[in-house]
Amino acid sequence: MLTDEDGIRLALAEARAAAEAGEVPVGAVVVKDGQVIATGRNAPVQANDPTAHAEIVALRAAAQHLGNYRLDGCTLYVTLEPCAMCSGAMLHARLARVVFGATEPRTGAAGSVLDLFAHTAINHQTGVQGGVLAAECSALLTGFFGARRSQQRADALARHPLRDDALRTPEAAFADLPGYPWAPNYVSDLPSLAGLRLHYLDEGPQDAPRTWLCLHGNPAWSYLYRHMLPVWLAAGDRVVAPDLIGFGKSDKPKKEAAHRFEWHRQVLLELVERLNLQRTVLVVQDWGGILGLTLPMDCPERFKGLLVMNTLLATGDVPLPQGFVDWRAMCRDKPLYGVGRLLGRGNLQLSPAECAAYDAPFPDKGYRAALRAFPERVPAGPGDEGAAVSRQARDFWQQRWQGQSLMVVGAQDPVLGLATMQALQPNIRGCPEPVVLPQAGHFVQEHGRGIAERAVEYFAP
Numbered sequence: 001m002l003t004d005e006d007g008i009r010l011a012l013a014e015a016r017a018a019a020e021a022g023e024v025p026v027g028a029v030v031v032k033d034g035q036v037i038a039t040g041r042n043a044p045v046q047a048n049d050p051t052a053h054a055e056i057v058a059l060r061a062a063a064q065h066l067g068n069y070r071l072d073g074c075t076l077y078v079t080l081e082p083c084a085m086c087s088g089a090m091l092h093a094r095l096a097r098v099v100f101g102a103t104e105p106r107t108g109a110a111g112s113v114l115d116l117f118a119h120t121a122i123n124h125q126t127g128v129q130g131g132v133l134a135a136e137c138s139a140l141l142t143g144f145f146g147a148r149r150s151q152q153r154a155d156a157l158a159r160h161p162l163r164d165d166a167l168r169t170p171e172a173a174f175a176d177l178p179g180y181p182w183a184p185n186y187v188s189d190l191p192s193l194a195g196l197r198l199h200y201l202d203e204g205p206q207d208a209p210r211t212w213l214c215l216h217g218n219p220a221w222s223y224l225y226r227h228m229l230p231v232w233l234a235a236g237d238r239v240v241a242p243d244l245i246g247f248g249k250s251d252k253p254k255k256e257a258a259h260r261f262e263w264h265r266q267v268l269l270e271l272v273e274r275l276n277l278q279r280t281v282l283v284v285q286d287w288g289g290i291l292g293l294t295l296p297m298d299c300p301e302r303f304k305g306l307l308v309m310n311t312l313l314a315t316g317d318v319p320l321p322q323g324f325v326d327w328r329a330m331c332r333d334k335p336l337y338g339v340g341r342l343l344g345r346g347n348l349q350l351s352p353a354e355c356a357a358y359d360a361p362f363p364d365k366g367y368r369a370a371l372r373a374f375p376e377r378v379p380a381g382p383g384d385e386g387a388a389v390s391r392q393a394r395d396f397w398q399q400r401w402q403g404q405s406l407m408v409v410g411a412q413d414p415v416l417g418l419a420t421m422q423a424l425q426p427n428i429r430g431c432p433e434p435v436v437l438p439q440a441g442h443f444v445q446e447h448g449r450g451i452a453e454r455a456v457e458y459f460a461p
Contacts (some may be wrong), residue, residue: 007077030062038062055086081108101124101137200242200248211459217286218374220247231452246370257371261386281305297396316387346441410440
């Protein structure tokens with residue numbers, strides 16, 4: 001003899017099949033004389049049919065089986081309290097009984113919102129029994145909707161809606177970049193990002209014995225590390241290379257005021273935490289070092305090495321190099337300078353396509369707020385934003401740094417060249433004399449393959 005619980009269990013099997021098909025998990029079966037004569041599962045999405053509720057599907061199948069729309073002596077088992085449409089159909093079909101599992105407080109028509117079955121004026125009375133295996137039926141629905149909400153949040157996050165106060169370089173601008181085959185990764189839910197989309201590369205195994213965190217400067221982006229990544233990936237390492245907000249594939253705030261030293265630093269700290277970087281060699285140059293050299297003191301357990309190229313600690317108590325002062329003046333006088341042309345002038349080996357890759361993030365002047373802001377944000381005095389934290393970082397590197405260090409200098413750099421790096425070297429505990437590349441300029445990574453190979457041997461796991 002089929003019990004009510006047996007009937008609901010059969011309906012639950014149909015509900016699970018509906019969930020696997022992406023439908024709301026409601027299932028139904030019709031029983032006559034102890035035998036299942038029809039089944040139904042929710043299918044309005046697949047069928048493009050607003051009436052394709054599990055009960056309606058089962059009623060139709062039962063009527064076809066019996067050759068009669070009147071289902072006298074039949075019981076319908078359904079995992080969820082029927083709606084008004086389904087309840088009306090059950091009454092028209094002259095069902096003897098309907099048995100349901102979970103109540104539906106928003107649309108239920110068997111007692112929750114209204115009770116069609118209680119209207120004695122209707123010309124047929126169908127018996128109703130609710131709450132059979134209600135907890136199991138409810139759990140199936142709760143799990144389904146919880147998973148769907150999680151997926152919707154993930155999908156929304158993947159789309160990363162653009163803030164009104166920012167621009168996003170069209171993806172077409174980055175098509176067919178020479179030497180840059182890696183898939184993009186995006187994050188916009190770091191607390192400090194407040195919805196801005198940050199792009200980063202994350203290649204290699206997450207449990208690799210060594211991770212390289214590569215930070216670019218102004219006006220470059222992660223493309224600058226394209227010669228170094230293949231070497232480190234071939235060694236079995238993990239490589240993470242973000243684009244700072246305002247650069248590369250990351251979102252670009254429209255106003256220069258958005259770019260603050262402490263804010264950019266906090267974004268990087270949150271990214272390091274989110275990606276759970278371990279056994280990390282910090283790789284920095286230009287602003288990548290101005291910001292990046294302040295990171296390890298906040299989480300020294302994550303860092304084991306430092307590869308430092310043409311940069312400085314902007315502590316505010318030491319005059320900025322004259323070359324940088326001249327560079328800042330040039331940026332003020334010529335705010336629309338060509339980025340690709342700048343890179344090409346100092347790296348004659350670059351092809352036109354490679355130079356164009358450096359121009360790609362900045363289709364017009366509206367995208368260039370970071371290029372205008374960054375030269376002005378380098379701390380020049382002791383009270384400037386970022387100066388105090390940079391002095392704290394200097395103390396860390398001098399006194400508490402326990403890792404290995406490797407300094408590589410492009411000798412042709414007129415902005416942050418050999419003299420600047422020689423002044424930085426004594427401030428890094430245990431840092432050997434710099435490796436000088438006579439032909440390299442400011443953007444040392446354009447000579448990066450040899451540097452990366454040397455670093456693989458130097459920073460042995």
